Amino acid sequence: MDTEGLAEVQAKAQELLAGRLEVIDELTGADQIEKNAEAAVQRARTAKATVWQKALRAGWSEEELGKLGFKKPTVKAPGRPRGKKANGQSSQRPRSEDSAPAKTIPEQPGESERPAGVGSH
Template sequence: MTNTSGFDETLNAAQKLLADRLAVIETHKRNTLAEDEARTALVERERETAQSWAAALAAGWSAAEMRQIGFKEPAVRAPGRPRKAGSTRTSSSRQRREEGTTTAGVPSQTSTSAGSESAERSQV
C-alpha cells in the first residue's frame, strides 16, 4: 500500500492557497461590477440634471439666478439639436491659390526672384 497522506496534505495545501486567491478575485469582481453600476448611475443622473437645468432656463430662470440661489451649472449639456458643423471644405479661391491656378484654370503668375533677375538683365 502506498502512503497517500503526504499526497493528500499537498493537495489540501494547494487547494487552500487557491481558495485564498479565488476569494480575492471574487471580491475584486464584485467591486468592479459595483463601480460599473455606479458609473452608469452617475451618467444617468448627470443627464437628468442637465435636462432639469435646461427646463429651469426655459421656464424663465437665468443662469445667473440659478447660480445665485446655489446651483452649479451642470458639467454635461442637455441633449438637443446638434450645433452647426464647421465647414470642412476650403474656399475655392484658397484652393486655387494652393494649386497655383486662376479661375480660368490658367497657371497664376507669381513673381519669383528668378523672374525679377531676368527682367533686370534685359533692362541693362
C-alpha cells in the same frame, strides 16, 4: 513523486489558492458596484442637464440659478441641437440667388447645355 504525494501537494495548493480566490470574488462584486454607481451618476448628470435647459427655457438665467445655489451641469443635455444659435441667427446660412446653381435644360442634339431661359424659343 508517487500518486499519493502528488495528490497531497495538489490539495495543499488548492487550500492556498482558495483563500486568494475569495478575494477575487469580493473584488469582482466591488467592481460591479462601482460600475453601477458610475452609471447612476452619469444618469443623474444627464437628468440635471436636461432640467437645467428646461429652467433656462422657462426664463431663468444661469446667473439666477447660480444665486439659488445650483451649479451649472458638467455634461450637456441629450438631444439634437436647436435650430438657432445663441445670437438668434439660424444655424444654416441662407442661400442667396447668386450662390444657387443655375438650372439647366437638357441638351438637344447639336446644342450645348445652357442656363434655363437663355436662347430658348
